Amino acid sequence: MEVQMSQFPGVLPALLTPFDEHEEIDEAKLAQHTEHVLGEGVHGLVAAGTMGEASVMSRSERREVTRIVVDQAAGRVPVVAGISAASAAQASAYGVDAAEVGAAAVMLLPPLAYEADERELLEFYRAVASGIELPIMLYNNPKASGAGDLSADAIASLVRDVEGIVAVKECSGDARRIAALHGIDAEVLIGGDDWALEGFFAGATGWVSGVATVAPRQCVQLFEQCTSGSVEDARRTYQALLPLSRLDMRAKLVQYFKAASRMLGTDLGDCRPPRLGLTAAEEAEVVLAVEALNARAVPAGAGDRVRSVD
Numbered sequence: 001m002e003v004q005m006s007q008f009p010g011v012l013p014a015l016l017t018p019f020d021e022h023e024e025i026d027e028a029k030l031a032q033h034t035e036h037v038l039g040e041g042v043h044g045l046v047a048a049g050t051m052g053e054a055s056v057m058s059r060s061e062r063r064e065v066t067r068i069v070v071d072q073a074a075g076r077v078p079v080v081a082g083i084s085a086a087s088a089a090q091a092s093a094y095g096v097d098a099a100e101v102g103a104a105a106v107m108l109l110p111p112l113a114y115e116a117d118e119r120e121l122l123e124f125y126r127a128v129a130s131g132i133e134l135p136i137m138l139y140n141n142p143k144a145s146g147a148g149d150l151s152a153d154a155i156a157s158l159v160r161d162v163e164g165i166v167a168v169k170e171c172s173g174d175a176r177r178i179a180a181l182h183g184i185d186a187e188v189l190i191g192g193d194d195w196a197l198e199g200f201f202a203g204a205t206g207w208v209s210g211v212a213t214v215a216p217r218q219c220v221q222l223f224e225q226c227t228s229g230s231v232e233d234a235r236r237t238y239q240a241l242l243p244l245s246r247l248d249m250r251a252k253l254v255q256y257f258k259a260a261s262r263m264l265g266t267d268l269g270d271c272r273p274p275r276l277g278l279t280a281a282e283e284a285e286v287v288l289a290v291e292a293l294n295a296r297a298v299p300a301g302a303g304d305r306v307r308s309v310d
Contacts, residue, residue: 007078011216013212015052016052017054017065025065027068029267030065034072046208047068050082059094062081078105081095084145088128089127094106095132103134104135105166106134107136107169109140113147121150125138135164137166138168140191141169143249156184167189168188170188173249175198178190178198178203189205193209193246196209196222196241213257247285252275255278260289263286263287264290
């Protein structure tokens with residue numbers, strides 16, 4: 001598989017999955033959610049990832065979510081499908097489904113809930129790459145996988161030895177990792193929202209973002225300011241995003257962003273168990289974060305796009 005650089009530049013929201021009152025996927029709301037972020041200028045989409053609650057969806061549901069997003073995107077931007085699983089066989093099955101419904105690539109954590117050694121990691125990614133036709137975005141997120149942190153050397157080795165890996169979503173929490181990965185034969189994308197500014201200036205080409213599901217225009221603005229060298233403007237945009245962005249690396253990130261989305265005018269329903277609703281104190285944190293966004297990050301002329309919180 002030929003590696004093509006810059007397949008995933010810019011901002012790629014990790015989409016939320018709307019559920020109805022029966023905890024079923026709300027197809028209409030997912031299509032609307034997808035169209036909304038596309039209308040705000042994002043450069044790609046991630047479906048059925050951690051933010052999308054893929055861990056509590058069946059194989060057929062993950063396929064359906066990816067299909068809805070691909071259909072709504074209609075070729076305007078690439079759609080990356082999450083296929084993380086405990087085994088290579090299961091991840092490959094998800095990857096086959098993603099290809100069949102038109103995804104452009106897949107995103108894959110190390111094997112879930114097991115801290116594989118270097119030999120096992122290599123075999124896992126090689127097995128998945130050989131079983132699917134789509135390029136792979138390696139996803140390093142120790143908290144989400146339970147598999148331990150991949151060092152820069154380990155990531156570089158996997159990129160070198162697994163032909164299908166064309167990008168890395170780096171979500172260790174260490175912004176220095178972006179610079180340490182400079183020069184590998186794959187794109188390096190920011191995987192956590194509260195080091196996006198640092199990540200772009202360290203050389204990341206893109207950003208897989210949770211906060212971009214609720215503030216896509218501001219995230220696109222941050223990317224454009226960073227890439228154009230507008231440092232002071234980027235800092236101002238970043239400061240406005242940070243209260244929301246800092247919710248991204250917490251266990252209840254999905255609940256936080258669904259609450260923020262509701263406050264900003266789009267109700268995407270509740271989460272599936274075991275995730276429950278936020279406490280009053282947690283809800284108050286989201287209110288303050290959305291108020292900061294409203295007060296400081298709305299571009300000129302776009303005030304009607306972001307609703308104030310009562």
